[in-house]
Amino acid sequence: MSYNINYQHIIFRTDHSFPSIPQEHKVELLSYVNSVSIDMGVRVLRINAYQNHVHILIDLPASMSLSEYVRKIKQTSSAAFNGNPNYPFFKGWAKGYGSFSVSHYERERIINYIKGQDEHHRVKTFSEELAEFFGKEKIAADKYWKQNWEE
Numbered sequence: 001m002s003y004n005i006n007y008q009h010i011i012f013r014t015d016h017s018f019p020s021i022p023q024e025h026k027v028e029l030l031s032y033v034n035s036v037s038i039d040m041g042v043r044v045l046r047i048n049a050y051q052n053h054v055h056i057l058i059d060l061p062a063s064m065s066l067s068e069y070v071r072k073i074k075q076t077s078s079a080a081f082n083g084n085p086n087y088p089f090f091k092g093w094a095k096g097y098g099s100f101s102v103s104h105y106e107r108e109r110i111i112n113y114i115k116g117q118d119e120h121h122r123v124k125t126f127s128e129e130l131a132e133f134f135g136k137e138k139i140a141a142d143k144y145w146k147q148n149w150e151e
Contacts, residue, residue, distance in 0.1 A: 004062040007102040009110050010070060011055055013094045019051035020089040028086060029077065036076050042069055046111040055114040070097050
């Protein structure tokens with residue numbers, strides 16, 4: 001019998017990092033992403049959003065690619081929320097995403113980090129957060145970053 005745990009911390013942002021996720025209605029988006037994930041057979045351990053980006057911690061099944069999961073989440077949620085009156089400025093998602101594997105032993109720390117996004121972003125911008133995740137040296141040398149992630 002095989003056993004697989006593949007925890008992935010995924011981050012993606014709104015189109016042009018525009019703050020188009022209204023905090024008073026973000027539960028709609030989070031519930032939607034969770035529902036699509038369940039339909040895909042993906043277990044969401046924690047999800048949260050803050051104004052211009054989303055964090056998701058999932059357990060990705062061995063039978064599914066990460067890019068397949070993110071593509072489906074971004075495509076379906078973009079279609080569902082573009083034109084939603086509670087999301088008047090939402091125009092979809094930016095190209096790309098960040099993903100980081102998470103060990104079983106780090107899982108709770110990442111869950112708490114995602115849970116605390118509102119407090120976290122009172123003192124740190126999304127760009128500063130990404131620089132910590134990706135590493136400032138990598139960002140400085142990465143052409144893809146400049147084209148797709150800079151605000």
